[in-house]
Every structure is written in C-alpha cells, then in structure tokens.
Amino acid sequence: MTSQLAALNRWVDDVARLTQPDRIHWCDGSDAEARELNDLMVERGDLIALNETTHPNCYLHRSNPSDVARVEHLTLVCTPEREDAGPNNHWMAPAEAHAKIDALFAGCMRGRTLYVVPYCMGPIDSPISRCGVEITDSPYVVANMRIMTRMGAAALARIEREGTFVKGLHSIGELDPERRFIMHFPQELSIKSYGSGYGGNALLGKKCHALRIASHQARSEGWLAEHMLIVGIENPQGETHYVAAAFPSACGKTNLAMLIPPEGHRQAGWKVWTVGDDICWMTPGADGRLWAINPEAGFFGVAPGTSAKTNPNALAMLGHDTIFTNVGVTADNQPWWEGLPEGTPVKDWQGRDFDPARGPAAHPNSRFTVSAKQCPSYSPHTEDARGVPISAIVFGGRRESLVPLVFEARDWTHGVLVGAAMASETTAAATGAVGVVRRDPMAMKPFCGYNYGDYFAHWLSFDRPGAKLPKIFHVNWFRKGADGKFLWPGFGDNLRVLEWMLQRVAGSAGAEETPIGNLPHAADLDLAGLALQPQQVDELLRVDVEGWQREIGEIGAYLDSYGARAPAALHRERQRIADALEGCRETA
Numbered sequence: 001m002t003s004q005l006a007a008l009n010r011w012v013d014d015v016a017r018l019t020q021p022d023r024i025h026w027c028d029g030s031d032a033e034a035r036e037l038n039d040l041m042v043e044r045g046d047l048i049a050l051n052e053t054t055h056p057n058c059y060l061h062r063s064n065p066s067d068v069a070r071v072e073h074l075t076l077v078c079t080p081e082r083e084d085a086g087p088n089n090h091w092m093a094p095a096e097a098h099a100k101i102d103a104l105f106a107g108c109m110r111g112r113t114l115y116v117v118p119y120c121m122g123p124i125d126s127p128i129s130r131c132g133v134e135i136t137d138s139p140y141v142v143a144n145m146r147i148m149t150r151m152g153a154a155a156l157a158r159i160e161r162e163g164t165f166v167k168g169l170h171s172i173g174e175l176d177p178e179r180r181f182i183m184h185f186p187q188e189l190s191i192k193s194y195g196s197g198y199g200g201n202a203l204l205g206k207k208c209h210a211l212r213i214a215s216h217q218a219r220s221e222g223w224l225a226e227h228m229l230i231v232g233i234e235n236p237q238g239e240t241h242y243v244a245a246a247f248p249s250a251c252g253k254t255n256l257a258m259l260i261p262p263e264g265h266r267q268a269g270w271k272v273w274t275v276g277d278d279i280c281w282m283t284p285g286a287d288g289r290l291w292a293i294n295p296e297a298g299f300f301g302v303a304p305g306t307s308a309k310t311n312p313n314a315l316a317m318l319g320h321d322t323i324f325t326n327v328g329v330t331a332d333n334q335p336w337w338e339g340l341p342e343g344t345p346v347k348d349w350q351g352r353d354f355d356p357a358r359g360p361a362a363h364p365n366s367r368f369t370v371s372a373k374q375c376p377s378y379s380p381h382t383e384d385a386r387g388v389p390i391s392a393i394v395f396g397g398r399r400e401s402l403v404p405l406v407f408e409a410r411d412w413t414h415g416v417l418v419g420a421a422m423a424s425e426t427t428a429a430a431t432g433a434v435g436v437v438r439r440d441p442m443a444m445k446p447f448c449g450y451n452y453g454d455y456f457a458h459w460l461s462f463d464r465p466g467a468k469l470p471k472i473f474h475v476n477w478f479r480k481g482a483d484g485k486f487l488w489p490g491f492g493d494n495l496r497v498l499e500w501m502l503q504r505v506a507g508s509a510g511a512e513e514t515p516i517g518n519l520p521h522a523a524d525l526d527l528a529g530l531a532l533q534p535q536q537v538d539e540l541l542r543v544d545v546e547g548w549q550r551e552i553g554e555i556g557a558y559l560d561s562y563g564a565r566a567p568a569a570l571h572r573e574r575q576r577i578a579d580a581l582e583g584c585r586e587t588a
C-alpha cells in the first residue's frame, strides 16, 4: 500500500474508533453497489420508488421536516485567526470547534454503516480537478455523491497518485437542529458536518469542498472557486463562447445554464450548451485567458418552478435515474411540484394527504439530483481536461427595483466592485426569512471560506500584464413594474441579453456610458417577437440617479465593514461612481 493510502486508512481507522460503526464500506462507485444501496434504502423507507413506467429508476426521499435547507448560522469557518474568516463568516477557534463536534461524533455510528466515499471534483484527468474523501453514515448521501461527483475507484486511484485530498467527515447524527454544525478547517483541508442530511450541509463535495475549502486553496494557488454556472453560447456562425454567471441560490442559475433560445434565435442557428449550473473553478491559462471547469458531475436543482415552459431541458432530464427530495406525489406515484401545469398531488412533501391549506405540495427548496449527462444540452466540452475559455462573467441578483436589466463594467476593477456590491433578496435555499435584500458579493456570501476583503483583493490580482480577462456584466431578470409584475420575460429570452454581451466582447454592439456602467440602448438589444411596451424597455434600461446615490452610499458602508482588508482600489472605484452620479445630478 502506498503511503497516501496508508494515510487515508489511518484516518478511516481514527474516525471508526471515534464513531463506532458496525460496518465499514469502501465505495467503488459501481452500478452494482448503487443498486444494492438503493434496495437497502427502499427497504428502510429512506427512499420510495416512483412510477416505474413514467419515471424509471427514480426515487423520492423525504427529509426530516426540520432539515430542508442550508443552515448558515450553524456553518463555521475555523481558521486560527478570527480575522482570516472575516465578518462574512461565523467563526470558531479550531481546537474548540474540533472538541465541540467530536463530542457529537463520539459513538454516533453505532448500529450504522460507515461509508468511505472517494470522489474527484472535476474531470478525472484534469489538472484543475481536486479530490476528496467523504466519510458518512448516510446511504442517501452516498447515492447523491455518486451522481454529483466522479465517485469511486477512479477517484481513489487519483488520490493514491497525488497524495492530497480533502477530508470530510459527516454524520446525520440525530437530525436534531440543536445538535447540528457544519465546520470547515481550511488550513487542515478538512470538513466536519453533523446533524443534517440536507444537500448543501451533507454532500460535502459541493458547497463545503468545492466552494468554502476550494476558495481558500484557490487564493493561495492563484485560481478562483466560484458560485457560478458555465454555459456555452453557439452563434449562427458556429462559434461558441463560454459565459460564467454568479447568482445567489434559487435565482435561476439552472434555468440560465440550460436555456432554450427564443424561436427566432433557434431558427437563425443559436444553440446553448450546458457545462455547469452551480460551481465554476477558473484558472489563468498560458494564453492569459481564464479557463473553467465544472467540478460537479450532476445537478442538485430546485424543483418548484421547473416546467416545460421555464426549463424544458431540465424537465427532459428528470424522467429517469433521478433522486427527488421533498417533492409531492400524484395518485399514480409520479413526482409533483408547484409550477407543473399537469398532474394533481395527493401527498405533500412530508407524506401527508395534500391539503393546500397547509402550504405547497412540494417544499419550496425541494430538489432533484441528476447526472449532468442526462441534460439534452450537456456540452461535449464538459469533460475537457483544460476546461473551457471564459469570454464573459455575469453577476446578478434578485432585485425588484433600481437595478437595470443589464450593464457592463468599464474594466476589471469596476467589474470586481460590481461583483462585490451585489445584493439580492433571500430565498428558500437557506433557512431564515425569504425576500430580504442582503449584500451577497459574487453570490458567495454563504460560501467564501475566508475574509471577503482578502477575496476582493484576490479577484483584483488577476488584472496583470498578459492577462486576457473576460468582460464583466451585471444583470437583473427580476425587476418589477408599478403593477408588481416582472418587467422582463426571463428564461429563454435571457439569451437576448447574453447576445448583446457577446457582441460587446466582440466589439460589435453599442452602449451608453453611464456612471454605473455601460447600458445597451433599446436598439442594441434584439427584442424582435417580444410583446414589450417601449416604456417597459425604458424602465428596464433606466438609471435612477438618486436611487443609485443611496445604493452607492450603502456599498461604501458595506466595504467599510471589512476595515483595512477592503482593497483601496475598490474604495477609489466606488468614489469615482459616486462623483459621476453627483455630476449627473448637477447637470440634470
């Protein structure tokens, strides 16, 4: 046995001594293993087989009702110095954190099986990919990790070759919200998660490894680990440009990653290729461009709202080999969620007879877990070891007022400020109030594994001689009119905005320079076939100077909250915008 595998074995032994499982199972990722696990979970009632005719090999999992979302208040970054975790993270000193969580782990796997899950985040032979091993006592977690990562023998072989891997220890514990923590130890490349079986808290390859730990590693190694989808846009000339886009959870990343072009665009030859819907690792290539991979192998998407109208590609991929979590079911045992135009739920997400008076049939954060390969728009370049080159980066939030449909940052520094100033209304993807506007820089608020001030500086550092950086844009699909209705149709029509961006990248589209950035004139956007009134378009592309003055003041106070760690270049950029807005008011 190599010393790498010996180190892994020692860690598994140590964990087993602490947690006292009845059995230890090393996962090989094979189909036979998956079948056995599924059978076991069906027997135990952890999974319910769905309609075999309409949804072959699909299962429903019902969570404990108190365990349906990420728990940001119980998610900690445990760096030796509090300042290194920053005001954006909850913090605990590593020794105290280990002691606290190890006391919960003691004996917690008695009567259970300990699963050792080796996984690779990213294509198995990509130099950008990284490996980890998750130890868990949840077969549901194993089944999800098998879909979401490259899990099993090939990952173990890479770990044996490379030596380093992220250690993730997970137990569902008693699923008691009072005995729940998700802890990260970036210096030790380790994660400990106790008391939750929910995706973002329990599938440790996802948010814990691929964002919190990876963002920390990326900073020291000169790359970026981001909460971004990656989508390829092929134009009628057959050229594909890749766009990486950051939106907070449940703001439509999956829909944008899989969009179907509007009819006219489709006929003209536009195509969309999905590389990833949630996480993007980007690294500068020898050519100065940023090259990106999707570290995940599957989608853990929000079910409600997914329909043939909003996301036909997603619906098509959910017809087989999918795990559904916390959706409702119809009388003939098909999965059902709000937004599906057909079917009638008879059971809600808790397995009770459906009664609309008690709320929706599907939990608002109910999910599907499915292999990316099942997506009709799956990009053949997803497996490319070097990744795909990024032409544009998009930041976006859910803002019902103020923020226009789209604007372009003047340069990289301005773009980093635009990302750092992002704000969005909260959603059901995390516990807590929904619909409250909060700052969510680069959509990484719950996921940045270190001080945001240092993170902004890291972003700025990519602007160096020889770099051929993507253009940066900001979008807001969620702007509402005075009648409270969305002004922009969204979904497939978002391609019209991406088209303008790619024309800007090519230098072929117009824009108006404003203090907040460059906005398209109405004529710069292809709006053919849309039933938009001219005043709606004006509203979508309007810069409300006074509103922005207030916003830019709030952004200043926000940057100040990072004290000396907030880069001076961002303060200067912010001041430049404040001065330009003031100038506009004076000349108005």
Ligand code: OXD
Binding pocket: 070, 199, 200, 248, 249, 250, 278, 300, 429, 430
């Ligand atoms: C997710 C999230 O599950 O962001 O992707 O919460």
Ligand code: MN
Binding pocket: 227, 248, 249, 250, 278
């Ligand atoms: Mn996400």
